[in-house]
Every structure is written in C-alpha cells, then in structure tokens.
Amino acid sequence: MKLIVCYHIDICEEPNWLPSDAQGFYIKDCKDVRSLDDMSGLQEVTDLRLCAVDGCDGLEFVVSSHYLKPLQNLESLYLCSLKNLNVVVGAVEAIAKSALLPAGTFSSLQKIEVDVCRKIKDLLPLRLLRYLQNLQTINVIASDQMEEIIWSDYEGGEEAPEKLTLPKLKTVILHELFALKSIYSGSTTVLICDSLKRIEIQLSEEIESVFWTGFNPLPTLEHLQLGRLDNLKSMFDEEVLA
CATH class of the missing domain: 3.80.10 (Leucine-rich repeat, LRR (right-handed beta-alpha superhelix))
Known part of the structure; x- marks a missing residue:
C-alpha cells in the first residue's frame, strides 16, 4: 500500500x-x-x-x-x-x-474506529446503512458525548424502510462511552446484523439494554463482554423477542 x-x-x-x-x-x-x-x-x-x-x-x-x-x-x-x-x-x-x-x-x-472524539453524539445515520454492506467492525472508544451508534434520521412524514441489514458486521466494541444510551433505538426500521459474533461494552453508565427491537443476535453471538454498565436493566429491549 x-x-x-x-x-x-x-x-x-x-x-x-x-x-x-x-x-x-x-x-x-x-x-x-x-x-x-x-x-x-x-x-x-x-x-x-x-x-x-x-x-x-x-x-x-x-x-x-x-x-x-x-x-x-x-x-x-x-x-x-x-x-x-x-x-x-x-x-x-x-x-x-x-x-x-x-x-x-x-x-x-470494512472498519470504522473512533477514539477520543469527545463532541460527536451519533455515529452512523440509518439511511447510510444500505451502502455499508461490507462493514465488519465498529470500534468506538472514549467519546464522552456519544449517545447512539446507529441513529434513525427519518423524520416527519418520511417513509422509513421496514428492515435494513448489515450482513457482514461481526464486531462491535464500545468502551468508555459515558453518555451511550443504545447501539440502536429505532422502532420503525428493524436492524438486522445476522453475522454478529462479538460485542464488548465497558464503562457506559446510561445504556439500559444491549440489544434492540426486533433483533435477536443469540444464534451467531460468540463473545459478549459487559462491564460497569450501571444503568443496565435488561440484555434485550422489551420488544426484541416479540
């Protein structure tokens, strides 16, 4: 190179x-x-x-x-x-x-890594995901104001897709994101990551659930590491297994 x-x-x-x-x-x-x-x-x-x-x-x-x-x-x-x-x-x-x-x-x-970017609040807009079909790794470290990794940017009367897929996403590592509320909180569009094998979330005091509405990662998940998630109430969003 x-x-x-x-x-x-x-x-x-x-x-x-x-x-x-x-x-x-x-x-x-x-x-x-x-x-x-x-x-x-x-x-x-x-x-x-x-x-x-x-x-x-x-x-x-x-x-x-x-x-x-x-x-x-x-x-x-x-x-x-x-x-x-x-x-x-x-x-x-x-x-x-x-x-x-x-x-x-x-x-x-294939890989996005964000380290010590303390002003950014949301990483990827939902409407961008259709283009990220080869994304394998998301790694976000020490970004204090990060609230959501994937956020729904469909507003008002816009028609959002029923489902979006990140077919090759295997690894999500999130450390020291003190404002993180969710990986994805959208309810209109189901986000499918059916190759997901590894999730690490450490030192994220605001997150209440790990997995999001409409998606169950357990068939493919091999490694789950969680630590210092003081506000965690459930592994799953209440509708994830509905």
Whole structure:
C-alpha cells in the first residue's frame, strides 16, 4: 500500500501532498482542515483504502454527502482525538433530498474506529446503512458525548424502510462511552446484523439494554463482554423477542 503520512502541514493549500496513486493517508495535527472536502488533491485519488485522521482540531465532519466519490474504495476509517468532530458525514439532509448517494459510496468500508472524539453524539445515520454492506467492525472508544451508534434520521412524514441489514458486521466494541444510551433505538426500521459474533461494552453508565427491537443476535453471538454498565436493566429491549 502506498501510504502518505503528514504532520503539521497546511493540507488545504499544499497542492502536491497527496498523489493520485495514494492508497492511504495518515494526517496528524493539521489544524486547518474542516473536512476532507477541503483537502487539495483528494478528488484525483482513485484507489484510497485507508483514511486516518488524528489530532486535527478543526475537523467538524469527515466528508459531506456530495463529496463521497473518492471514498468508494475505502476499507478503513480511523478518527482519533478530533475535539470538534460532530458527525461522520456532513450535510446528511442532502441524502434525504436526493434519496440515493453516488453508486459505490462506502461500499468497500470494512472498519470504522473512533477514539477520543469527545463532541460527536451519533455515529452512523440509518439511511447510510444500505451502502455499508461490507462493514465488519465498529470500534468506538472514549467519546464522552456519544449517545447512539446507529441513529434513525427519518423524520416527519418520511417513509422509513421496514428492515435494513448489515450482513457482514461481526464486531462491535464500545468502551468508555459515558453518555451511550443504545447501539440502536429505532422502532420503525428493524436492524438486522445476522453475522454478529462479538460485542464488548465497558464503562457506559446510561445504556439500559444491549440489544434492540426486533433483533435477536443469540444464534451467531460468540463473545459478549459487559462491564460497569450501571444503568443496565435488561440484555434485550422489551420488544426484541416479540
């Protein structure tokens, strides 16, 4: 893999920092970047597989919903110590208006890891899941305000799908998420993860149940590790086995 590593540079103004044949990049302490949309040269990259962003205090979202083409081959997304990160995909309301995102959006993504991003409250919008058919791992650590991993962004009179599936999701690791209320709390759309093998939840004081409405993971689950869940009332949402 051709990996580009950059520290303390103005990647918004530097035209040659990311060659078109790059397959991955790790940027650290590049304070000027608000999102990947601002990064010079990204649109010319055709085979990006790894995106790692660390300590870039200006980053508010990873990418906007109209700028997703360069990420269609992305396999791993790593976000660390981003104190102003609000969402992964910005301008998500545009997804609702357009109904569909560009073909191939996040279709290769296998792993999302978020560490010490203390402002983000929700990780993945429900309407994005149809594009994440190869997602295998979600790992979220020490993100104090994270309330929900998958959140329903269908509002008002919008018709939500009856069922969505993450067919390859195997691992969910959630540690030190003190505001976490649920992995998924939607009731209109059933979320199916029928390859799920491992769940770890540690130090999450607000979560009341582990599994969500309409889904029973027990046939495939091999490893369940729970600790310091002070408000846990039940393993299952009250309707999960209905």
